[in-house]
Amino acid sequence: MNPIDHRLSIAPMMTHTDRHFRYFLRLISRRVMLYTEMITTGALVHGRQYRRLEFDAAEHPLGVQLGGSDPAELAVCARLAEDAGYDEINLNIGCPSDRVQTGQFGACLMAEPQRVADGVAAMTAATALPVTVKTRIGIDDRDSYQELCRFIETVAAGGCRTFIIHARKAWLQGLSPRQNRDVPPLDYPRVHRLKADYPHLEIIINGGINTLEEARTHLEHVDGAMIGRAACSNPYLLAQADAAIFNDSRHTPTRCEVLDGFMHYAEDQLASGISLHQMTRHILGLFQGQAGARLFRRHLSEKAVKAHASIEVLTEAAQYVNAA
Numbered sequence: 001m002n003p004i005d006h007r008l009s010i011a012p013m014m015t016h017t018d019r020h021f022r023y024f025l026r027l028i029s030r031r032v033m034l035y036t037e038m039i040t041t042g043a044l045v046h047g048r049q050y051r052r053l054e055f056d057a058a059e060h061p062l063g064v065q066l067g068g069s070d071p072a073e074l075a076v077c078a079r080l081a082e083d084a085g086y087d088e089i090n091l092n093i094g095c096p097s098d099r100v101q102t103g104q105f106g107a108c109l110m111a112e113p114q115r116v117a118d119g120v121a122a123m124t125a126a127t128a129l130p131v132t133v134k135t136r137i138g139i140d141d142r143d144s145y146q147e148l149c150r151f152i153e154t155v156a157a158g159g160c161r162t163f164i165i166h167a168r169k170a171w172l173q174g175l176s177p178r179q180n181r182d183v184p185p186l187d188y189p190r191v192h193r194l195k196a197d198y199p200h201l202e203i204i205i206n207g208g209i210n211t212l213e214e215a216r217t218h219l220e221h222v223d224g225a226m227i228g229r230a231a232c233s234n235p236y237l238l239a240q241a242d243a244a245i246f247n248d249s250r251h252t253p254t255r256c257e258v259l260d261g262f263m264h265y266a267e268d269q270l271a272s273g274i275s276l277h278q279m280t281r282h283i284l285g286l287f288q289g290q291a292g293a294r295l296f297r298r299h300l301s302e303k304a305v306k307a308h309a310s311i312e313v314l315t316e317a318a319q320y321v322n323a324a
Contacts, residue, residue, distance in 0.1 A: 003130075004033060004063075004088055004130065005033070005061070006162065006204050006223060006224035007223070007224050007245050007246060008031070008224065008245045009035065009224060009225075010025060010032060010228070010231050011206055011226050012035035012036060012037055012063075012090065012134070013037065013228060013229070014038060016232050017034070017036060017037050019054065019055050019059070020269070021282040022036075022056075023056050023058060023262075024265075024279075024282050025235060026058050027253065027257075027258045027261045027265075028236060028238045028239050028253060028258055029238040029241045031242045031245070031246040031248055032241050032245075033061050033062075034062050034063070035062070035063045035090060036052075036064045036065055037065070038065045038066070038092045039052050039065065040066075040067045040105075041067065041068030041070065041076075041077045044077050044080055045076055045077065053081065053084040053086075054084075055085075055086075060087060061087045062086055062087055063086060063087060063088035063089065063090050063132070064081045064084075064089055065091075065092050065134070066078075066089060067095065067106060068119070069115055070119075071118045071119050071122035072122065074119045075122040075123055075126035076126075077089075077123075078122075078123040078127040078129065082127040082128065082129050087129070088129060088130050088131075088132060089127065090132045090134055091116070091119060091123075091132070091133045091134070092105065093133055093134060093136075094134050094166050094170065095107055096108075096171065096172055096175070107170040107172065108172055110138065110170075111139065111142060113150060113155055114154055116133065116155050116158070117155045117157055117158030117159075117160075120133065120155055120158035120159050121158040121159050124158075124159035131160055132160065132162040133160050133163050134163075134166070134206070135151070135163065135164070136165070136169055137167055137190050137191065138169035138170075139169060139172055140169075140170075140173070145193070152198060152201070156198075156201060162201070162204065163194075163201060163202070163203055164206055164224075164226055165191045165203060165204065165205055166206045167186050167188050167191045167205055167206065168181075168207050169184050170184065171184065186207050188205065188218070191222060192222060195223065202223045202224070203222045203223055204222065204224035204225065205222045205225055205226065206225075206226035206228065207228075209228070209230070211237065212237065212240060216245065232282075232285065233285050235283070236255055236258070239252050255286055255287055255290065256321065256322060258286060259286060263318070266280070266311060266314060270310065275309070276304045276310070276313060277305045280300045280313070281304075283300070284296075284301065285297075287321045290321060291321075292320040292321040296317050296318075296320045296321050299316060299320065300313065303317075
Protein backbone atom coordinates (compact mmCIF):
# COMPACT_ATOMS: atom_id res chain seq x y z
CA MET A 1 0.00 0.00 0.00
CA ASN A 2 1.44 3.34 -1.06
CA PRO A 3 1.79 5.94 1.69
CA ILE A 4 -0.76 8.76 1.54
CA ASP A 5 0.55 12.18 0.62
CA HIS A 6 -0.93 14.55 3.19
CA ARG A 7 0.80 17.72 2.05
CA LEU A 8 -2.60 19.25 1.32
CA SER A 9 -6.03 17.97 2.29
CA ILE A 10 -9.60 19.15 2.65
CA ALA A 11 -11.15 18.95 6.09
CA PRO A 12 -14.06 16.64 6.84
CA MET A 13 -17.05 18.99 7.19
CA MET A 14 -20.59 18.06 8.10
CA THR A 15 -23.15 19.05 5.44
CA HIS A 16 -20.28 19.89 3.07
CA THR A 17 -17.94 17.02 2.20
CA ASP A 18 -20.54 14.63 0.83
CA ARG A 19 -19.80 12.51 -2.23
CA HIS A 20 -21.05 15.15 -4.67
CA PHE A 21 -18.73 17.83 -3.29
CA ARG A 22 -15.81 15.42 -3.22
CA TYR A 23 -16.36 14.45 -6.85
CA PHE A 24 -16.52 18.13 -7.76
CA LEU A 25 -13.25 18.88 -5.94
CA ARG A 26 -11.57 15.94 -7.65
CA LEU A 27 -12.37 17.56 -11.00
CA ILE A 28 -10.28 20.53 -9.81
CA SER A 29 -7.37 18.70 -8.15
CA ARG A 30 -6.11 15.17 -8.73
CA ARG A 31 -3.81 15.13 -5.69
CA VAL A 32 -5.47 16.83 -2.73
CA MET A 33 -6.48 14.35 -0.02
CA LEU A 34 -10.25 14.25 0.59
CA TYR A 35 -12.34 13.08 3.55
CA THR A 36 -15.96 12.16 4.10
CA GLU A 37 -18.24 13.91 6.52
CA MET A 38 -18.03 12.34 9.97
CA ILE A 39 -19.93 9.05 10.10
CA THR A 40 -20.80 7.77 13.56
CA THR A 41 -20.03 4.19 14.43
CA GLY A 42 -23.63 3.82 15.59
CA ALA A 43 -24.94 4.72 12.14
CA LEU A 44 -22.97 1.83 10.66
CA VAL A 45 -23.09 -0.78 13.44
CA HIS A 46 -26.65 -0.25 14.65
CA GLY A 47 -28.29 1.81 11.91
CA ARG A 48 -26.68 -0.21 9.12
CA GLN A 49 -26.44 2.95 7.02
CA TYR A 50 -23.86 1.39 4.74
CA ARG A 51 -24.91 3.67 1.87
CA ARG A 52 -23.07 6.45 3.71
CA LEU A 53 -19.84 4.68 2.79
CA GLU A 54 -20.56 4.84 -0.94
CA PHE A 55 -18.26 6.89 -3.13
CA ASP A 56 -17.06 7.19 -6.70
CA ALA A 57 -13.72 5.61 -7.57
CA ALA A 58 -12.60 8.97 -8.98
CA GLU A 59 -12.52 10.39 -5.44
CA HIS A 60 -9.29 8.62 -4.43
CA PRO A 61 -7.23 9.39 -2.42
CA LEU A 62 -10.07 9.37 0.10
CA GLY A 63 -10.34 8.88 3.84
CA VAL A 64 -13.42 8.12 5.90
CA GLN A 65 -13.86 10.00 9.16
CA LEU A 66 -15.43 8.05 12.00
CA GLY A 67 -16.97 9.35 15.20
CA GLY A 68 -17.04 6.91 18.08
CA SER A 69 -15.29 5.72 21.22
CA ASP A 70 -16.09 2.04 21.63
CA PRO A 71 -13.08 0.00 20.44
CA ALA A 72 -15.16 -2.96 19.29
CA GLU A 73 -17.49 -0.77 17.23
CA LEU A 74 -14.57 1.18 15.79
CA ALA A 75 -12.95 -2.09 14.73
CA VAL A 76 -16.13 -3.21 12.95
CA CYS A 77 -16.38 0.12 11.15
CA ALA A 78 -12.71 0.00 10.20
CA ARG A 79 -13.28 -3.34 8.48
CA LEU A 80 -16.34 -1.94 6.70
CA ALA A 81 -14.29 1.04 5.50
CA GLU A 82 -11.53 -1.22 4.21
CA ASP A 83 -14.06 -3.42 2.40
CA ALA A 84 -15.61 -0.29 0.86
CA GLY A 85 -12.23 0.68 -0.59
CA TYR A 86 -11.17 3.71 1.43
CA ASP A 87 -7.51 4.72 1.66
CA GLU A 88 -7.50 5.88 5.29
CA ILE A 89 -9.55 5.91 8.48
CA ASN A 90 -9.62 9.14 10.46
CA LEU A 91 -10.95 9.33 14.02
CA ASN A 92 -12.74 12.54 15.02
CA ILE A 93 -11.44 13.89 18.35
CA GLY A 94 -12.17 17.49 17.45
CA CYS A 95 -15.92 18.07 17.19
CA PRO A 96 -17.28 19.95 20.24
CA SER A 97 -21.03 19.75 19.60
CA ASP A 98 -23.44 18.80 22.39
CA ARG A 99 -24.75 15.88 20.35
CA VAL A 100 -21.27 14.50 19.90
CA GLN A 101 -20.45 14.95 23.58
CA THR A 102 -23.64 13.11 24.54
CA GLY A 103 -22.45 10.24 22.39
CA GLN A 104 -19.10 10.37 24.21
CA PHE A 105 -16.91 11.02 21.22
CA GLY A 106 -15.36 14.00 19.50
CA ALA A 107 -13.35 16.66 21.34
CA CYS A 108 -14.42 15.54 24.81
CA LEU A 109 -12.23 12.46 24.32
CA MET A 110 -9.14 14.64 24.63
CA ALA A 111 -9.73 14.18 28.36
CA GLU A 112 -9.47 10.39 27.90
CA PRO A 113 -6.34 9.75 25.84
CA GLN A 114 -6.12 6.07 26.80
CA ARG A 115 -9.64 5.51 25.53
CA VAL A 116 -8.64 7.07 22.23
CA ALA A 117 -5.50 4.94 22.13
CA ASP A 118 -7.58 1.79 22.72
CA GLY A 119 -9.84 2.73 19.83
CA VAL A 120 -6.88 3.35 17.54
CA ALA A 121 -5.29 0.05 18.57
CA ALA A 122 -8.53 -1.82 17.84
CA MET A 123 -8.78 -0.30 14.37
CA THR A 124 -5.15 -0.90 13.47
CA ALA A 125 -5.55 -4.52 14.54
CA ALA A 126 -8.69 -4.88 12.42
CA THR A 127 -7.47 -3.36 9.17
CA ALA A 128 -4.39 -2.72 7.08
CA LEU A 129 -5.51 0.86 6.43
CA PRO A 130 -3.64 3.71 8.13
CA VAL A 131 -5.52 5.13 11.11
CA THR A 132 -5.17 8.86 11.74
CA VAL A 133 -6.56 11.16 14.43
CA LYS A 134 -7.95 14.67 14.02
CA THR A 135 -7.91 16.63 17.24
CA ARG A 136 -7.66 20.07 18.86
CA ILE A 137 -4.78 21.60 20.82
CA GLY A 138 -6.82 21.30 24.01
CA ILE A 139 -10.25 21.55 25.62
CA ASP A 140 -11.61 24.00 28.19
CA ASP A 141 -8.95 24.63 30.83
CA ARG A 142 -7.03 21.51 29.87
CA ASP A 143 -5.09 23.31 27.19
CA SER A 144 -1.45 23.32 28.28
CA TYR A 145 1.23 22.15 25.87
CA GLN A 146 2.12 19.42 28.38
CA GLU A 147 -1.45 18.11 28.30
CA LEU A 148 -1.39 18.06 24.50
CA CYS A 149 1.88 16.15 24.52
CA ARG A 150 0.48 13.56 26.92
CA PHE A 151 -2.47 13.06 24.59
CA ILE A 152 -0.24 12.70 21.52
CA GLU A 153 2.17 10.30 23.23
CA THR A 154 -0.63 8.09 24.58
CA VAL A 155 -2.48 7.86 21.29
CA ALA A 156 0.74 7.31 19.35
CA ALA A 157 1.43 4.34 21.62
CA GLY A 158 -1.89 2.92 20.41
CA GLY A 159 -0.60 2.89 16.84
CA CYS A 160 -1.33 6.33 15.40
CA ARG A 161 1.51 8.08 13.59
CA THR A 162 -0.47 10.82 11.80
CA PHE A 163 -2.18 13.60 13.72
CA ILE A 164 -4.26 16.36 12.16
CA ILE A 165 -4.23 19.24 14.63
CA HIS A 166 -6.85 21.98 14.55
CA ALA A 167 -4.77 24.81 16.01
CA ARG A 168 -7.52 26.00 18.37
CA LYS A 169 -8.72 24.59 21.61
CA ALA A 170 -12.40 23.73 21.99
CA TRP A 171 -14.75 25.03 24.65
CA LEU A 172 -17.13 22.16 25.40
CA GLN A 173 -19.54 24.46 27.22
CA GLY A 174 -20.57 27.99 26.33
CA LEU A 175 -19.66 28.02 22.62
CA SER A 176 -21.52 26.54 19.68
CA PRO A 177 -19.67 24.38 17.15
CA ARG A 178 -19.73 27.37 14.79
CA GLN A 179 -18.21 29.66 17.44
CA ASN A 180 -15.59 27.01 18.22
CA ARG A 181 -14.37 27.38 14.65
CA ASP A 182 -13.64 31.09 15.12
CA VAL A 183 -13.66 32.31 18.71
CA PRO A 184 -10.80 30.37 20.36
CA PRO A 185 -7.59 31.95 19.07
CA LEU A 186 -5.36 30.10 16.64
CA ASP A 187 -2.01 28.93 17.98
CA TYR A 188 0.02 27.84 14.97
CA PRO A 189 3.36 27.95 16.83
CA ARG A 190 2.12 25.25 19.20
CA VAL A 191 1.47 22.87 16.29
CA HIS A 192 4.82 23.74 14.72
CA ARG A 193 6.49 23.02 18.06
CA LEU A 194 4.72 19.67 18.25
CA LYS A 195 6.34 18.61 14.99
CA ALA A 196 9.75 19.77 16.21
CA ASP A 197 9.35 17.78 19.43
CA TYR A 198 7.94 14.66 17.73
CA PRO A 199 9.77 14.47 14.39
CA HIS A 200 8.91 10.77 13.99
CA LEU A 201 5.19 11.60 13.82
CA GLU A 202 3.37 13.09 10.85
CA ILE A 203 1.79 16.38 11.93
CA ILE A 204 -0.81 18.13 9.77
CA ILE A 205 -2.05 21.60 10.66
CA ASN A 206 -5.64 22.77 10.32
CA GLY A 207 -7.56 25.93 11.15
CA GLY A 208 -7.88 29.29 9.42
CA ILE A 209 -5.85 28.31 6.35
CA ASN A 210 -7.44 30.04 3.37
CA THR A 211 -4.87 30.06 0.56
CA LEU A 212 -2.22 27.84 -0.98
CA GLU A 213 0.38 30.44 -0.01
CA GLU A 214 -0.56 30.04 3.64
CA ALA A 215 -0.44 26.27 3.29
CA ARG A 216 3.05 26.42 1.77
CA THR A 217 4.25 28.59 4.65
CA HIS A 218 3.06 25.98 7.15
CA LEU A 219 4.78 23.23 5.18
CA GLU A 220 8.07 24.78 6.22
CA HIS A 221 7.26 23.60 9.76
CA VAL A 222 4.88 20.62 9.51
CA ASP A 223 4.16 17.71 7.17
CA GLY A 224 0.83 18.84 5.82
CA ALA A 225 -1.84 21.53 5.80
CA MET A 226 -5.60 21.10 5.79
CA ILE A 227 -8.00 23.63 4.29
CA GLY A 228 -11.61 23.80 5.45
CA ARG A 229 -14.34 26.25 4.56
CA ALA A 230 -12.23 28.24 2.14
CA ALA A 231 -12.61 25.28 -0.22
CA CYS A 232 -16.39 25.59 0.04
CA SER A 233 -16.62 29.29 -0.74
CA ASN A 234 -13.81 29.34 -3.31
CA PRO A 235 -13.21 25.77 -4.51
CA TYR A 236 -11.16 26.80 -7.54
CA LEU A 237 -8.34 27.87 -5.21
CA LEU A 238 -7.35 24.20 -5.43
CA ALA A 239 -6.70 24.42 -9.17
CA GLN A 240 -3.05 25.31 -8.62
CA ALA A 241 -2.57 22.87 -5.73
CA ASP A 242 -1.26 20.00 -7.82
CA ALA A 243 1.53 22.16 -9.24
CA ALA A 244 2.23 24.38 -6.22
CA ILE A 245 2.07 21.74 -3.48
CA PHE A 246 2.63 18.37 -5.17
CA ASN A 247 4.94 19.45 -8.01
CA ASP A 248 2.54 17.87 -10.50
CA SER A 249 2.79 19.79 -13.76
CA ARG A 250 -0.05 18.11 -15.63
CA HIS A 251 -2.85 20.16 -17.17
CA THR A 252 -4.69 22.50 -14.82
CA PRO A 253 -8.40 22.41 -15.65
CA THR A 254 -10.17 25.68 -16.39
CA ARG A 255 -13.32 26.58 -14.51
CA CYS A 256 -15.39 25.83 -17.60
CA GLU A 257 -13.75 22.41 -17.97
CA VAL A 258 -14.59 21.66 -14.34
CA LEU A 259 -18.18 22.72 -14.89
CA ASP A 260 -18.44 20.59 -18.01
CA GLY A 261 -17.15 17.55 -16.13
CA PHE A 262 -19.57 18.17 -13.31
CA MET A 263 -22.49 18.49 -15.72
CA HIS A 264 -21.78 14.98 -17.04
CA TYR A 265 -21.65 13.70 -13.45
CA ALA A 266 -24.87 15.53 -12.51
CA GLU A 267 -26.68 14.07 -15.51
CA ASP A 268 -25.83 10.54 -14.39
CA GLN A 269 -26.84 11.29 -10.80
CA LEU A 270 -30.16 12.80 -11.86
CA ALA A 271 -30.94 9.59 -13.70
CA SER A 272 -30.42 7.69 -10.44
CA GLY A 273 -32.85 9.89 -8.51
CA ILE A 274 -30.53 12.47 -6.90
CA SER A 275 -32.01 15.99 -6.88
CA LEU A 276 -30.14 18.70 -8.74
CA HIS A 277 -29.90 20.95 -5.69
CA GLN A 278 -28.09 18.26 -3.70
CA MET A 279 -25.28 18.61 -6.21
CA THR A 280 -25.32 22.22 -7.40
CA ARG A 281 -25.24 23.70 -3.89
CA HIS A 282 -21.59 22.71 -3.85
CA ILE A 283 -20.53 24.53 -7.01
CA LEU A 284 -21.91 28.02 -6.35
CA GLY A 285 -18.42 29.40 -5.69
CA LEU A 286 -16.73 27.93 -8.76
CA PHE A 287 -16.62 31.25 -10.60
CA GLN A 288 -15.95 33.46 -7.60
CA GLY A 289 -14.41 36.73 -8.72
CA GLN A 290 -15.16 36.10 -12.40
CA ALA A 291 -17.49 37.92 -14.75
CA GLY A 292 -20.95 36.40 -14.67
CA ALA A 293 -20.42 34.72 -11.29
CA ARG A 294 -23.30 36.51 -9.56
CA LEU A 295 -25.79 35.56 -12.26
CA PHE A 296 -24.45 31.97 -12.26
CA ARG A 297 -25.00 31.67 -8.50
CA ARG A 298 -28.42 33.29 -8.60
CA HIS A 299 -29.68 31.08 -11.40
CA LEU A 300 -28.62 27.91 -9.62
CA SER A 301 -29.90 29.12 -6.24
CA GLU A 302 -33.33 29.95 -7.65
CA LYS A 303 -33.83 27.19 -10.19
CA ALA A 304 -32.02 24.10 -8.92
CA VAL A 305 -34.13 23.91 -5.75
CA LYS A 306 -37.34 23.41 -7.72
CA ALA A 307 -38.92 19.99 -7.86
CA HIS A 308 -37.83 17.97 -10.88
CA ALA A 309 -35.14 20.52 -11.83
CA SER A 310 -33.26 19.10 -14.80
CA ILE A 311 -29.76 19.37 -16.23
CA GLU A 312 -31.08 22.29 -18.29
CA VAL A 313 -30.74 24.47 -15.18
CA LEU A 314 -26.98 23.87 -15.22
CA THR A 315 -26.82 24.41 -18.96
CA GLU A 316 -28.59 27.75 -18.59
CA ALA A 317 -26.38 28.82 -15.67
CA ALA A 318 -23.26 27.96 -17.71
CA GLN A 319 -24.23 30.50 -20.33
CA TYR A 320 -23.65 33.35 -17.89
CA VAL A 321 -20.01 32.39 -17.39
CA ASN A 322 -19.25 30.97 -20.83
CA ALA A 323 -20.25 34.27 -22.39
CA ALA A 324 -18.26 36.33 -19.89
